[in-house]
Amino acid sequence: MFKKKLEYSFIILSILAVIYLAKNYYESYQFKHNDIPNEYKNRIIQKEKEVLNLMQKHYGYAYKVPLIITDKFKGRLYGLCVYKDGEVSIYLNKKVMQESIDYMVDSVIAHEYAHALMFKLGHISKNTDGHSAQWREACVKLGGINCGKYVSKEDVIMGKLPF
Numbered sequence: 001m002f003k004k005k006l007e008y009s010f011i012i013l014s015i016l017a018v019i020y021l022a023k024n025y026y027e028s029y030q031f032k033h034n035d036i037p038n039e040y041k042n043r044i045i046q047k048e049k050e051v052l053n054l055m056q057k058h059y060g061y062a063y064k065v066p067l068i069i070t071d072k073f074k075g076r077l078y079g080l081c082v083y084k085d086g087e088v089s090i091y092l093n094k095k096v097m098q099e100s101i102d103y104m105v106d107s108v109i110a111h112e113y114a115h116a117l118m119f120k121l122g123h124i125s126k127n128t129d130g131h132s133a134q135w136r137e138a139c140v141k142l143g144g145i146n147c148g149k150y151v152s153k154e155d156v157i158m159g160k161l162p163f
């Protein structure tokens with residue numbers, strides 16, 4: 001009797017495991033081939049609003065730039081701020097979003113917006129990698145976490161897109 005019960009439990013557990021794996025597979029498959037999940041989109045939009053509100057508060061205007069989510073990134077960069085022909089755009093790496101959505105929302109959006117703001121303010125220097133003291137101050141004011149350290153020094157692009 002006890003043995004039978006154990007067998008049933010095992011079968012049920014196996015079925016649950018298969019369902020769980022299938023669901024995981026489906027989710028990552030869907031993520032790869034379709035747009036990002038709405039939950040991520042909403043979090044990004046919400047964070048951008050917060051960043052722009054903070055910009056309004058500290059700098060007197062909200063400088064909104066196109067925020068583009070793309071899977072065309074090469075390598076492991078989280079985000080990019082691109083300045084081309086007088087236009088500033090921010091790109092977020094879709095490929096690392098699933099594993100790093102919290103980091104994207106908490107740190108990367110404010111980080112890249114601080115770069116955008118530097119372009120807007122004319123604080124552009126070809127001699128630095130873009131992470132100046134002014135940039136750091138802006139990053140903090142825009143609500144960024146981890147403005148002291150940055151993962152990549154090559155996230156500011158002037159001119160042609162790297163992809």
Ligand SMILES: [Zn+2]
Binds near residue numbers: 155
């Ligand atoms: Zn940066």
